[in-house]
Amino acid sequence: MSALGSAFGWLERFCHNYGPKIGRSTIVIVLLALWLPIVLVVVMSFAADGVLSFPPDNLTLEWYFVFLENDAAISSVFTTMKVSLVATPITVALATMLSYGVSRYDFRGKSAIQGLVTLPIIVPLIVVGVALALFFGMINVGGGFWSVVAAHVVRTIPFAALIILPTFMTFDRSLEEASKDLGANELETFWNVTLPNIMPAIVAGGILAFTVSFNEFIYTYFVRGTGMETMPIYLWSRIQHNVTPEVNVLSVVFLVVAILLVLVAVLLTNISRLTMRS
Amino acid sequence: MSVRDRYWLRLLLLVGIPVGVLLLFFVLPLVIMLWLSFHDGMPPAPYTLENYVRLFDGLYLNVLWRTLTMTVQVTVLVTIVGYTLAYSVVQFSRRTTLLLLLVILPFWTNYIVRMYALINIFQTGGAMSWALNAVGVLNEDYGMLFTHEAVLIGLAYVWLPLATLPFYASLSNLDTDLIDASKDLGAGPIKTFYSVTLPLTYNGLIAGIILVAIPTFGAFVTPALLGGTDQIMIGNVIDQQFNQAFNWPFGAAIGIFVSLIVLVVLGLSTKIGGNIVGVGGDQQ
Numbered sequence: 001m002s003a004l005g006s007a008f009g010w011l012e013r014f015c016h017n018y019g020p021k022i023g024r025s026t027i028v029i030v031l032l033a034l035w036l037p038i039v040l041v042v043v044m045s046f047a048a049d050g051v052l053s054f055p056p057d058n059l060t061l062e063w064y065f066v067f068l069e070n071d072a073a074i075s076s077v078f079t080t081m082k083v084s085l086v087a088t089p090i091t092v093a094l095a096t097m098l099s100y101g102v103s104r105y106d107f108r109g110k111s112a113i114q115g116l117v118t119l120p121i122i123v124p125l126i127v128v129g130v131a132l133a134l135f136f137g138m139i140n141v142g143g144g145f146w147s148v149v150a151a152h153v154v155r156t157i158p159f160a161a162l163i164i165l166p167t168f169m170t171f172d173r174s175l176e177e178a179s180k181d182l183g184a185n186e187l188e189t190f191w192n193v194t195l196p197n198i199m200p201a202i203v204a205g206g207i208l209a210f211t212v213s214f215n216e217f218i219y220t221y222f223v224r225g226t227g228m229e230t231m232p233i234y235l236w237s238r239i240q241h242n243v244t245p246e247v248n249v250l251s252v253v254f255l256v257v258a259i260l261l262v263l264v265a266v267l268l269t270n271i272s273r274l275t276m277r278s
Numbered sequence: 279m280s281v282r283d284r285y286w287l288r289l290l291l292l293v294g295i296p297v298g299v300l301l302l303f304f305v306l307p308l309v310i311m312l313w314l315s316f317h318d319g320m321p322p323a324p325y326t327l328e329n330y331v332r333l334f335d336g337l338y339l340n341v342l343w344r345t346l347t348m349t350v351q352v353t354v355l356v357t358i359v360g361y362t363l364a365y366s367v368v369q370f371s372r373r374t375t376l377l378l379l380l381v382i383l384p385f386w387t388n389y390i391v392r393m394y395a396l397i398n399i400f401q402t403g404g405a406m407s408w409a410l411n412a413v414g415v416l417n418e419d420y421g422m423l424f425t426h427e428a429v430l431i432g433l434a435y436v437w438l439p440l441a442t443l444p445f446y447a448s449l450s451n452l453d454t455d456l457i458d459a460s461k462d463l464g465a466g467p468i469k470t471f472y473s474v475t476l477p478l479t480y481n482g483l484i485a486g487i488i489l490v491a492i493p494t495f496g497a498f499v500t501p502a503l504l505g506g507t508d509q510i511m512i513g514n515v516i517d518q519q520f521n522q523a524f525n526w527p528f529g530a531a532i533g534i535f536v537s538l539i540v541l542v543v544l545g546l547s548t549k550i551g552g553n554i555v556g557v558g559g560d561q562q
Contacts, residue, residue, distance in 0.1 A: 012466030019467055023366030027377065030363050034384045034439070037395035040405055044398060054398070054408050094296040101292030105285075113293065116300055124496025124540060126513045127311075127533040128304065130520050134314060134530065135307035154303045157296070186288075215388045218498065222520070235390045239397065239503060251391040262386045266379065 038255065045248035067249040076234035077253070083145070083220075083230060084213040087152035091213075092206045094153070095160035100190070103168035114165075121158045128154070129222035136223060143225015151219040156209035163208060167201035204268040211261045215254070308537070315531035329531035338515065338532075345511040348426075348501075349494045352433045356441045356490045359434070361483065364445035365475075368452075378446065385439035392436060393503045400428050400504065424506035432504040433494050441486035448482025449475075488547045492540050512536060 045063060047056030067073055098117065102110055120128065132154075136147045171194065179189040195202075217232040224233065231250065238247050318326040332338070367377050384392065399405045402421030410416040422428050452475065460470040476483075498513030505511075510518075512532060519529030 008468075009466075012468050015467040020370045023362070023370040026359075026362050026366050027371060030359060030438070031377075031380055034381065034435070037392065037399055037435075038384060038387060040398055041391065041395045054403065054405050094299055097292045098296040101289060105289045105293070107289060107293075113297060116297065116305075120300075120304055122492060122540065122544065123308075124493065124513070124536055126496055126498045126516050127537050128307070130516055130529060130533050131307035131311040132303065133520070134526065135303075135310050138310060150303050153299065157300065211386060215386075217388075217390055232388060232390050235388070235394070236499075239390070239394055247394065251388070251394060254388040254391050258386050258388065259383055262383060 041248055041251045042255070045245075045252045047245070047248075050245045063245040063249050067246040070246055072229070073234060073246055073250060076229045076231045079228060080214060080230040080232075083148055083152055083228075084210050087149045087156060087213050088206055088210045090149070091153050091156040091160050091209045092164075092202060095157055095164050095205060095209075096202060098161060099165040099168040100194075102165065103171075117161045118158055120154055125218040126222075129219045132219060133222040143223055143228060145228065147223050147225070148220055148228050148230075151223045152213045152216055155216055155219050156212045159212050160205035160209040163205040164198070164201050167198045171197060200268045204265045207261050207265040207268070211258055211265070214261075215258065311530045312534055314527050315534045317527045319527060323527075329528045330535070332528060333532060333535055338512075341510060341512055341515055344509070345495060345497075345513075348430065348433070348497075348511060349491055351430055352437065352494045353487055353491045355430070355434045356437050357483070357487055360438050360441040360486060361445045363438075364442050364449050367446060368449045374450075381439050381442055385436075389436065389499060390503075393432060393500060396428070396432050396435060396504060397423060400431075423504065424508060426505070426509055429501050429505040429509050429511075432500045433497060436500065437490040437494065441490045444482045444485040444489065445479070446482075448479040448485075452478050484547050484550060488543065491543060495539060495543075496536055 044054070044056065046059040046061065048058035048060040048062065049056060050063075098113070102113060129151075132147075132151050133143075136142055141147055175193050175197070176189050179193045180186070184192065215232060216230070217236065220228070220230050220233060221236070224230075229237075231254065235247065235250055235254075238244065238250075314321070315329055316325050316327065317323045318328060333342075363381070367374055367381075371377060397404075400421060400423040401407075402423070403419045404421065404423075406422070407416070407420040410420055411418075456474050456478070457470055460474045461467075465473065496513050497511055498517055501509050501511040501514055502517070513536075516529050516532045516536070519525045519532065523529075
């Protein structure tokens with residue numbers, strides 16, 4: 001046997017003997033690498049000496065109180081809530097209408113429409129962000145609340161549709177037919193039969209859309225003009241100019257909200273829905 | 279109104295309104311961007327191709343080259359680590375759902391927060407410096423913020439969960455009997471991997487690569503926060519043209535150029551078999 005062959009044989013035996021161990025170590029190392037930075041932010045939010053002292057000597061809740069008294073930070077929280085609470089119902093309504101239409105009617109161009117709905121996920125965010133800002137500038141609308149809401153709707157529609165559409169597709173149509181046989185019209189059928197059955201998917205889609213909107217940065221950054229300061233925008237300008245300990249607190253707020261929302265969405269739908277369409 | 283008319287009216291309302299919203303606030307802005315990119319200044323300025331020619335100046339060519347290099351490096355790194363991770367979760371562990379959740383959750387954490395978390399680690403005197411001093415490798419403050427490596431690690435950090443999902447999907451659909459059969463027939467783990475596992479998970483592999491490569495090419499936040507002025511990528515040039523130089527037509531031209539590259543990459547990937555449309559993820 002050649003030297004190369006025996007080296008290969010040795011490698012095969014090595015993988016056979018140690019493969020599972022290497023695999024399990026990879027899982028542990030990667031999960032540590034993913035979570036360590038996040039855990040550090042949480043720890044630093046309790047650090048008595050502020051942002052630039054690692055590791056913290058003393059722990060305190062002081063920065064949480066400072067955060068609560070920081071008007072700019074609190075107002076950014078409210079701005080974000082306002083935008084997301086307005087954008088999410090619009091997105092869910094549009095995604096539900098689209099899903100109902102695509103799954104119940106036969107027409108040409110269906111796959112083109114599905115492509116169009118997925119496209120905002122694929123085109124680089126900075127390109128669409130700039131294009132939206134150009135658009136609102138050209139039609140003399142400029143930045144402001146409704147421009148940001150429109151941008152958030154475009155941004156979140158794919159996520160809601162990706163969850164709601166498959167549920168419509170797999171929904172048992174015979175239930176709807178039974179309802180119509182019993183004399184209900186299409187609207188009554190939708191309201192009393194279809195909607196209750198697809199409600200979990202609509203809620204999950206809504207939560208996901210809300211989470212994306214809540215975290216949205218790039219579209220908002222370009223579209224907002226001046227004045228509209230959402231939490232991610234506030235965080236961005238703090239990091240760029242002057243990091244104060246409240247930044248850690250704001251990060252923790254983000255973390256808690258996002259993790260809770262995603263966990264609820266996962267409980268309502270199944271995990272594979274959240275990650276891929278199948 | 280006839281039944282047939284009502285059918286079409288309903289369809290028009292149901293599908294027409296959402297599609298209309300996307301056409302108005304997504305397609306039209308991109309069309310306006312394309313139109314503006316051919317102007318020498320804000321319209322009614324004359325038409326020109328100058329904005330596209332300017333892209334190939336030495337300065338911007340440098341940034342394009344850096345962006346391309348970064349995209350390749352991030353994609354290779356994420357593919358190797360993410361595929362190994364997905365493979366290990368499928369083959370060597372039982373608590374799949376929990377592990378998958380632990381991989382996904384950081385991804386749903388705010389992008390800026392994750393960048394800030396990395397700044398805490400990379401900055402001079404930060405967590406990494408402390409750790410290196412604690413184990414005795416170094417005896418001075420160390421920082422790697424505003425380097426090529428910081429941006430590379432930052433981008434890999436944010437895209438790893440996203441790429442792991444399609445890798446996981448294709449690997450978990452793989453029929454394990456085929457792997458057992460290959461081993462029964464005398465192939466070792468490596469031979470089995472490249473002659474059975476890899477070809478059968480090819481589509482997921484391509485999908486994951488695309489999901490990393492496209493947003494990395496258009497990255498803007500990570501190079502701005504972790505790379506600073508020395509490590510700017512093409513996304514930062516768009517931002518500069520738009521928010522500092524106020525040369526909107528040139529910024530638009532770069533945006534169109536980036537979109538074209540994305541379309542070409544997508545087209546190539548569907549040609550060689552990846553299916554990205556089925557995979558929902560997020561980019562920033």
